[in-house]
Amino acid sequence: MIGPREVTREERMNIANVIAKQLLDKYGADVEAIGIYGSLARKTDGPFSDIEIKCVLNSVEDGFSYEWTSGDWKAEVNLDNKENMVEEATTVEEDWPLTHGQFFTILPIYDPKGFFEELRQKAGSVDNTIFKEAVCKTLVEEMYEYIGKLRNIKIQGPETFLPALAIKIATGGAMILGLHHKRYFTTSAQVLPEALQFSDQPSGFDELCQLVMSGHLYDSKRIFDACEDFWNGLMDWSEEHGYIINYSNCVPF
Structure with a gap:
């Protein structure tokens, strides 16, 4: 039967080193650096975790990836040049708290010039104004839309979408808090628990997260009330904190 099957950390590291050697054999002097990212790099991998590797090449123009399974385990190798990787690491979008932790915890396998340390420093030096812009963007493009959907459902249904929407609203709030604090989450499974550790959070956020994490999303009125309370607290x-939604009746183009 196809896996994944349980693989020890030692086995996973051995596989990663074999993959790194094959990359060096294939691309030779074009390789700038090879490193592990994700749970394996953070030493939080479980018995069924993937193997995730970054390979920096000097001559490639556009990044590409290999993703495959042996049947027992799964691996992903992302290949790109230094400039593209730095640009990705220093770009801040709404999901930055979930996507960019990888740049701070890369475990080098081959990195003779210290590129991954340079990448970590650049990822951590993004100006605060960029994070503020991302928060404002998330408020309009994600949260405002979610609350509109919530209020539509209250009027015309279907309430079957309420549990999924509550999760989206709670997760969107967590992303805003991660951006505000310039903190990344270790994994998608820890987004809400880690967001609740921030002392500076909107009223209603804790209650909504506790409701979502409990899995008791069958009481429609309770979901409506929790989401509305959080939205009011978020506003x-x-x-x-100076995060302003700009209102205008004029089309912005």
Whole structure:
């Protein structure tokens, strides 16, 4: 039967080193650096975790990936040049707290010039104004839309989408808090628990997260109330911190 099957950390590291050797054999002097990222790099991998590797090449123009399974385990290798990798590491979008932790915890396998340390420093030196812009963008493009959907459902249904929407609203709030604090989450499974550790959070966020994490998303009124309470708290919190939603009746083009 096809896996994944349980693989020890030692086995996973051995596989990663074999893959790295094959990359060096294939690309030779074109290789700038090879490193492991994700749970294996953080030493939080479980028995069924993937193997994730970054390979920096000097001559490639556009990045590409290999992703495959042996049947027992799965691996992914992302190949790109230094400039593209730095650009990716220093770009801040709404999901930055979930996607960019990888740049801070890369475990080098081959890195003679210290590129991954340079990458980590650049990823951590993005200006605060960029994070503020990302928060404002998330408020409009994600949260405002989610609350519109919530209120539509309250009027015309279907309430079957409410549990999924509550998860989206809670997760969107967590992304805003991660951006505000310039902190990344270790994994998607830890987004809400780690976001709740921030002392500076909007009113209603804790209650909504606790409801979502409990899995008890069958009471429609409770979901409506929790989401609306959080939205009101988020608006007050955003104003307090200078995150402004610009209103205009004019089309912006």
